[in-house]
Amino acid sequence: MSDNSIYSVEPKDVTPEIAGSLALDNSGGSVEGKGDFSAFVYLENRTGKSTITGRNTGSVGRYDFVALYEGEVPSDPNSGYLDYFYMAKDFSKVTSRKWGVGLTAAYVSYNYRSGKYVVLAKTPQTA
Secondary structure (H helix, E strand, O other), X not given: OOHHHHHHOOHHHOOHHHHHOOOOOOOOOOOOOOOOOOEEEEEEEEOOXXXXXXXXXXXXXXXXXXXXXXXXXXXXXXXXXXEEEEOOOEEEEEEEEEOOOOEEEEEEEEEOOOOEEEEEEEOOOOO
């Protein structure tokens, strides 16, 4: 899978096999490290459309994405989204969804150890 082809795979279709095929070979032993970072997500109304913005002060994972949901973020955050985009360091997208009540946005990252997506940050529901 080339670096550009990951963007043709929706987050809901990323499997541990796909993500693992891009992970570093861990046959040389374990590596431990520590670092600080902050992940942010913002949801705002721009000309009647819902706009989602993501920002990460650390390194952005290959499958990190920001998504827009109706209602609460589901327990499986790589499903049920209305719109999404894969992250770069700092990025915004005006979605095709109208601004309204009950929308939530989340910054979601793929956890290679568990083979699942985890929510790093989320917004409260719009009122």
